Amino acid sequence: MKYIYAFAEGNKDMRDLMGGKGANLAEMTGMGLPVPPGFTITTETCNHYLETKDFPVGFFEELDEKLDELQHTMKKTFGSRQNPLLVSVRSGARVSMPGMMDTILNLGLNDETVEGLIEKTNNPRFSFDSYRRFVTMYGNVVLGIAHDHFEEALEAAKKAKSVSEDTELETEDLKKLVKVLKGIVLHHSGKPFPEDPREQLLGAIASVFHSWNSKRAITYRNLNGIPHNMGTAVNVQSMVFGNMGEDSGTGVAFTRNPATGDKEFFGEFLVNAQGEDVVAGIRTPQKISELRDRMPEMYDQLHKVQKTLEDHYRDMQDIEFTIEHGVLFMLQTRNGKRTARAAVKVAVDMVVEGLITKHEALQRIDPNQLNALLHPSIDPAAKKEVLARGLPASPGAAVGKIVFTADDAYRLAEDGEKVILVRKETSPEDIHGMHAAQGILTSTGGMTSHAAVVARGMGKPCIAGCKEAHVDDKIKTLEIHGQVFGEGDVITLDGATGEVMRGAMPTVEPELTGEFDELMSWADEVRKLKIRTNADTPFDAQVARRLGAEGIGLCRTEHMFFDEDRIMFVRQMILSTDEKSRKRALDKLEPIQCEDFKGIFKVMNGFPVTIRLLDPPLHEFLPNTEGKIKAVAQEMGVDYGELQKMVDALHELNPMMGHRGCRLGITYPEIYEMQARAILEAAKSATKDGIKVIVEIEIPLVGHVNELKVLRELVEKVAATMGALDFDWKVGTMIELPRACVTADQIARHADFFSFGTNDLTQMTFGLSRDDAGTFLPYYTEHNILPDNPTETIDQEGVGQLMRMAVKLGRSVKPDLEIGICGEHGGEPRSVMFCHEIGLNYVSCSPYRVPVARLAAAQAAL
Amino acid sequence: MKYIYAFAEGNKDMRDLMGGKGANLAEMTGMGLPVPPGFTITTETCNHYLETKDFPVGFFEELDEKLDELQHTMKKTFGSRQNPLLVSVRSGARVSMPGMMDTILNLGLNDETVEGLIEKTNNPRFSFDSYRRFVTMYGNVVLGIAHDHFEEALEAAKKAKSVSEDTELETEDLKKLVKVLKGIVLHHSGKPFPEDPREQLLGAIASVFHSWNSKRAITYRNLNGIPHNMGTAVNVQSMVFGNMGEDSGTGVAFTRNPATGDKEFFGEFLVNAQGEDVVAGIRTPQKISELRDRMPEMYDQLHKVQKTLEDHYRDMQDIEFTIEHGVLFMLQTRNGKRTARAAVKVAVDMVVEGLITKHEALQRIDPNQLNALLHPSIDPAAKKEVLARGLPASPGAAVGKIVFTADDAYRLAEDGEKVILVRKETSPEDIHGMHAAQGILTSTGGMTSHAAVVARGMGKPCIAGCKEAHVDDKIKTLEIHGQVFGEGDVITLDGATGEVMRGAMPTVEPELTGEFDELMSWADEVRKLKIRTNADTPFDAQVARRLGAEGIGLCRTEHMFFDEDRIMFVRQMILSTDEKSRKRALDKLEPIQCEDFKGIFKVMNGFPVTIRLLDPPLHEFLPNTEGKIKAVAQEMGVDYGELQKMVDALHELNPMMGHRGCRLGITYPEIYEMQARAILEAAKSATKDGIKVIVEIEIPLVGHVNELKVLRELVEKVAATMGALDFDWKVGTMIELPRACVTADQIARHADFFSFGTNDLTQMTFGLSRDDAGTFLPYYTEHNILPDNPTETIDQEGVGQLMRMAVKLGRSVKPDLEIGICGEHGGEPRSVMFCHEIGLNYVSCSPYRVPVARLAAAQAAL
Secondary structure, three states: OOOEEEHHHOOHHHHHHHHHHHHHHHHHHHOOOOOOOEEEEOHHHHHHHHHHOOOOOOHHHHHHHHHHHHHHHHOOEOOOOOOEOOEEEEEEEOOOOOOOOOEEEEEOOOOOHHHHHHHHHOOHHHHHHHHHHHHHHHHHHHOOOOHHHHHHHHHHHHHHOOOOOHHHOOHHHHHHHHHHHHHHHHHHHOOOOOOOHHHHHHHHHHHHHHHOOOHHHHHHHHHHOOOOOOOEEEEEEEOOOOOOOOOOEEEEEEOOOOOOOOOOOEEEEEEOOOHHHHHHOOOOOEEOHHHHHHOHHHHHHHHHHHHHHHHHHOOOEEEEEEEEOOEEEEEEEEEOOOOHHHHHHHHHHHHHOOOOOHHHHHHHOOHHHHHHHHOOEEOOOOOOOEEEEOEEEEOOEEEEEEEOOHHHHHHHHHOOOOEEEEEOOOOHHHHHHHHHOOEEEEOOOOOOOHHHHHHHHHOOOEEEOOOOEEEEOOOOEEEEOOEEEEOOOEEEEEOOOOEEEEOOOOEEOOOOOHHHHHHHHHHHHHOOOEEEEEOOOHHHHHHHHHOOOOOEEEEEHHHHHOOHHHHHHHHHHHHOOOHHHHHHHHHHHHHHHHHHHHHHHHHOOOOEEEEEOOOOOHHHHOOOOHHHHHHHHHHHOOOHHHHHHHHHHHOOOOHHHOOOOHHHHHHOHHHHHHHHHHHHHHHHHHHHOOOOOEEEEEEOOOOOHHHHHHHHHHHHHHHHOOOOOOOEEEEEEEEOOHHHHHOHHHHHOOOOEEEEOHHHHHHHHHOOOOOOHHHOHHHHHHOOOOOOOOOOOOOOOOHHHHHHHHHHHHHHHOOOOEEEEOOHHHHOHHHHHHHHHOOOOEEEEOHHHHHHHHHHHHHHHO | OOOEEEHHHOOHHHHHHHHHHHHHHHHHHHOOOOOOOEEEEOHHHHHHHHHHOOOOOOHHHHHHHHHHHHHHHHOOEOOOOOOEOOEEEEEEEOOOOOOOOOEEEEEOOOOOHHHHHHHHHOOHHHHHHHHHHHHHHHHHHHOOOOHHHHHHHHHHHHHHHOOOOHHHOOHHHHHHHHHHHHHHHHHHHOOOOOOOHHHHHHHHHHHHHHHOOOHHHHHHHHHHOOOOOOOEEEEEEEOOOOOOOOOOEEEEEEOOOOOOOOOOOEEEEEEOOOHHHHHHOOOOOEEOHHHHHHOHHHHHHHHHHHHHHHHHHOOOEEEEEEEEOOEEEEEEEEEOOOOHHHHHHHHHHHHHOOOOOHHHHHHHOOHHHHHHHHOOEEOOOOOOOEEEEOEEEEOOEEEEEEEOOHHHHHHHHHOOOOEEEEEOOOOHHHHHHHHHOOEEEEOOOOOOOHHHHHHHHHOOOEEEOOOOEEEEOOOOEEEEOOEEEEOOOEEEEEOOOOEEEEOOOOEEOOOOOHHHHHHHHHHHHHOOOEEEEEOOOHHHHHHHHHOOOOOEEEEEHHHHHOOHHHHHHHHHHHHOOOHHHHHHHHHHHHHHHHHHHHHHHHHOOOOEEEEEOOOOOHHHHOOOOHHHHHHHHHHHOOOHHHHHHHHHHHOOOOHHHOOOOHHHHHHOHHHHHHHHHHHHHHHHHHHHOOOOOEEEEEEOOOOOHHHHHHHHHHHHHHHHOOOOOOOEEEEEEEEOOHHHHHOHHHHHOOOOEEEEOHHHHHHHHHOOOOOOHHHOHHHHHHOOOOOOOOOOOOOOOOHHHHHHHHHHHHHHHOOOOEEEEOOHHHHOHHHHHHHHHOOOOEEEEOHHHHHHHHHHHHHHHO
16 A cells, blocks of 8 residues: 655546645646645545554655655755755645645744755745744644634734734744744643654644544535545645745636636736735735736746646646746646636637537536526616625625624524625634625635635625725624624625625526526537426516426415415415305405416416415414414404414414325315316416416325325316316326325326425435424534435435335336426436436426526436 | 025125125025025125116116015015015125114005005004104105104104103004105105105115215224225015014024123013114113013024024124014024123133134134223222112223213314213214213113114223113203213213212223133234333333233333423423533433333343333423413523523424434433433343343434434443443334335344334324324225224335335344334234234234234234
8 A cells, every 4th residue: 555645656637545636736747847846645544544543554664755755856854954845734635625624834944944944045034934934833733722822922022022014023023933932832732842843744744634524624525515534635745935035926826717707817926925825815915917017937937837737637727826036836726616607608618619528518517506697686777885895706696684703694594584794804614604694795805715715616695805894893893984884784795796785785687698508508408307497476487487497397376375465365265164165265266376377377388387286284374473363363354362263273283294285185175176277277268378288287295095086086077167178287296205105106097297395205204394403404414424414415315215116116007107306406416316317207496496407417417 | 797695595605795684694594594585685786886876787677586586485465455575675784884774674565555464464553653664764764854854743643642652642643644754755855755665675775775875884984994895785574573462572682691701692672572672772671581481482492593503603693583473583693792801701612612713712802802801990999979870781991071962072082081972872873972982871772772782892881771860962961860960070980880980980900801811822822923012110011011011112211201200300401501411410310210220120020121212302391381381490490581492492393303312312412321321220230130131222213324323332332331231232223214114224234123113104104293183184084085094003005015115124134133013003903913914023012902912913823
């Protein structure tokens, strides 16, 4: 077993073993690009270490060998006073997890080698500044001492000297500071700061290994569906310095614009700085184009390198570089994160450029990312009061209440609030809050700051580096030009323009680009699954059609019941004590429902429309608090006590498993009769108007074949009273109970179609109520008890097995049985792939998810 | 296809076609016993008629042929004025459904034939009395005219003559009455009363067919698990008359005592009466032994016949006979319904007598019936205030509130009340109320009255013919010797003695007879399934051991939490906001739980004990109304608001699918740690005391293997801290979620045993909450949408399929995996059979169900 690979020994295909960063450093080395020499310790070594709490046998020998080689190449010696070798130690997992794990720079410095560095650089201030940074970083990251302690010492040093900037500290101050910092290390760790560079190195390597299991790394993996057993590699690389003066610098750049996808070399740099300064967003960097003026030769060289890299990798690259005394070094390349818009544009452009194929283009894009493209943006016609302008770090419109901490964001979002997370800058500890927020606003940091990178990855609107905004997270205020906003005040962000606006702005539908349509048309050529939508109104149906829906897979009739002009009739129906008065109320609802359906048929002209008959328990239509009951009683002119009694009578201990779905249809047949009549009447009338109607009447919550049989007969009885029906109509059922899955052969005999209701099926199969699972489900996914949240992606092992069974049993009776899915999983890419795999005919999802499903279905077919 | 069989053409094995009554009449005819000639129209004809609403082609020809034969045999002619043939028309299904369907007597009478009857009987009063009865019966049963109308006419006739008894009406009065009754028929049916006997006959046959689908018949079938598609046969039999004077009579009898099983000829008769008079309980009949004095010859003949029948059928017979002018006729024989006690005694006695084998004896008894034997009776030591004494119609003690109508009984029982149904007499319309009541008290009727027969069948205590009780169901009072009781007053019935007592009497355990033990020992020889019990206390465990339990299959630890001395600690635990104070509360619970377990181990010395860790959601341990919350807050010395907040925080929308079971164990590991420690500590201590402990620690509500894995590790970690454990202990899981069934192979890898929790499994599989299903489940079973209530008997098609899957998958990984069932189905005979069939190792049920399960398991094995 080989534990360590020199960069020169590896290549980009060794990602599993060397991690992404290591494999790419190796690849660049192989390409002859200027990469500071180094080596990579494998992910397997990490896993061994995490399992056994020790390095594997033979590891130290290999490490010594690689160190020797490195010293030889660099002509420097680790720990040498004369010519000391300094290295960086960085994590690098198979999948990029930016900022999630540990990095240590300047490793190798001690009281001896700092003198060598001074001699070599002839810059004592730089050398001691590097030293104090190293002690701080090592003390914090490797030895686990709180950063505050070191920060306090730095502040004290500045105070003692009555200066306010770090840069104002002089060599002697820094020298003293290093001593103080080492005192802090001794005090808090109980051991002196390790002077031996080899001990430093082993400590740093172990620390990177451990950081794989840090809380924030685990959270990140959970959020991004990354397995927990991959481990991280460790890259040990000789240091180059961007902070050696005005002929030095560091930067990050993209081969194309990661926000728009435009083909332009895009990025930022800082003169006389180390790489962490750019990423941390502490200083606001300059645009890469300005490098051309400051260091033209460097710019040309870099520009050539980036072109070479993009052509080589055949994808947009995200690169990091450092310039040391006018010499360019490449520190990283990887496929660049990009906005959805950019992803689509880059993929389509690259097909046009002949760089990749259509199929590759389709597989390049994470379907989930498309969401960002499809959400409304701010209505351009609306009058907007722009409070401030920042960097347009991640596009999209976000409206919400201000919160100042990630925890607040998380907590309020859990309560259903829409919030905007407002921070000076974000850090990896804020991930959960960023995830919970509608959008993120930071007052510092650039387009490649933590906030910007993470928000783009999440497809969340983000404005970064908004200097006009003054954030005080102690007293929780956001001050902009003298106006003070507090927690709970509503603002709007436009991540595409960088504008921060007062109040809640109206939003409009996204305009989709030509590239988007192009990509979607390629997806449509490839996919086998049909894509339908869940829509309850002509408006939603229209949106979905525009986004490519080929029919409605779920029209929930009860949503129509809640509208102001009809809820009264619904309540009258519920309060009816006999069939006659119930029918009277239903008679009033019928023409309204009929109109609803007709509107939908018109939009879906020629496409199938699945309409589910009433599903929720009746108490959902009644008020549930004393105040509301009183108000409704008054409005309806009924006795309060009577209404209260009805509310009490309808109360259920477990309403999800109560008197709902087809159980309502069976015990109150007049409700389903009305709905069936309204559907067929609407279809008849639409047909007369020249609309091509294909309607599927769907019976929900069928557990036993007899339920479907009885209700199918009911629908057919209604149909028989309606004269000629010159359109295509069917009767089928939701498959959403475990019992329906295991008896699907019986049910299929009476069903023209099946539609999996995976929301309820998941809940019943797990015995888990989504509404109540907040107390344990997050714990389950965080602690890897469940690999995924089954309410988000189909649990293929459990729920999926029941689905397979239902498909097999159903088709054993009717080989051509149409089967779809209409649970929320229908728009989730992994679930869509699964649906393709088990042979469904279509998936149905919310309108804005339709393109996601189209792409996922194409990827499934490829 | 043959539609009609003469009695002489059939035999007892033709029950499917001829119904029970017809087949037995045929058998008796074949045995040469005196049966009035007649024929049977098959069940298939009924089904054809019900399906097509018409008699099948060829039916009329066959009917005419059979009528001709009958006229020939009887030397009488249908419709003849000289010598008219009169017949009875009776239903007779494959399975006896006493009183559920229609009967018409004296058919063939009209204005002509009544004259013939007078000539032949020389008894004009009798003839017109028969005629008016026939018109009434036909008008009511066949033509569907309310009985009240006819009753009013009868009352008016009596009033006109100023008499109070029917018997005081003379020939002329009756003649006039017939005219009035026919007027009622014309008025209500719009058609004159049919004078043509053939028309009468066809109407009666059709009416019997229809009565198969009467509401009461459907209810009866649902209650008794009888399929709805069998149809009924119709028996047309020449009339014999028990009401021809003092040398005539009628009676019903049993070849053995149906209450005790004693070998004695047992029954009742009425002189000068028709059969319906005995069954309807209108006149109180004489004991059969008195027949010996009144008509010794008849008695001897009858006694011989009954002996012949019992020997022939090899079972206790229930017979009906009529004596017409000193000639004995047998009208029916069938296997007699009997109390559980009688069933056991008869079966065991018949083995001793050499009449049947042990295996036959085991199969003779409906396991459900044993329930009646096993329920407490009134404490003989208690001081009792006997209010009145009636006939001991069905043994057992019943305590409850008085209700006067079947509907009230049903409604209150639904609300969880225990009620006693008090009636003058019961009728088939009262079935649902009798089912719902704890016991039945009637003021009229004998040991073979409707109330008595039905109650015995149901295993319910019943006192019939309690003449001291005066029931007024209009004003809802029960008056006994001047004391008036109203609705809601509590009384106690002792069905074994016939005593009605004031208030709620204390009850004691049943004493089991030697015959019972004998039968159970035969069952134990045969069965393959082990029988365990669900018991949470040493007391219950002791009861179950005495009834033959071979271990505990489910010990619910939470039931122990509710006791007064510990609920406080449980609440302290729940209110703890940190782990430390939670542990403090748990520390107080631990020794108490430990003692509980030790007590159970002692009782179950050498038998396995499965202990389930905490299962219900925590809010079940907190008060749930404002008043109770205030009281508990005060008691605990905590702030009301704080407690209310905790109650609110723990509120769940669907608690059955919420934070419970192993989800509690995972999120609050200290609770399961405490329980595991208490169990192992108790086992250790009991072992030290010489007890043989076999303990199975059971993790509830596992849906994903990782849940079990994590909690198994937790238990093992606890065990590792406890030193040597010199007893047998295992860790396993409940299988109660559909997901657990379909992933049982994975789960089995970490489980030492499985135990099906079919209560929850049924609810999840159907998506049906037992607590909420009252609004539709009764409708479902009544309307045959579900063949059975799946919460009562395992739904073999759905839930059962998941169970089969779990057994197969589990044993594919561990061939010897111990698998049991602990849901309430574990004591239900059909479910026990199913468990045997799918290869479970044991069933576990409530203590009093243990003998039921033992017998059912034996029957399954046979």
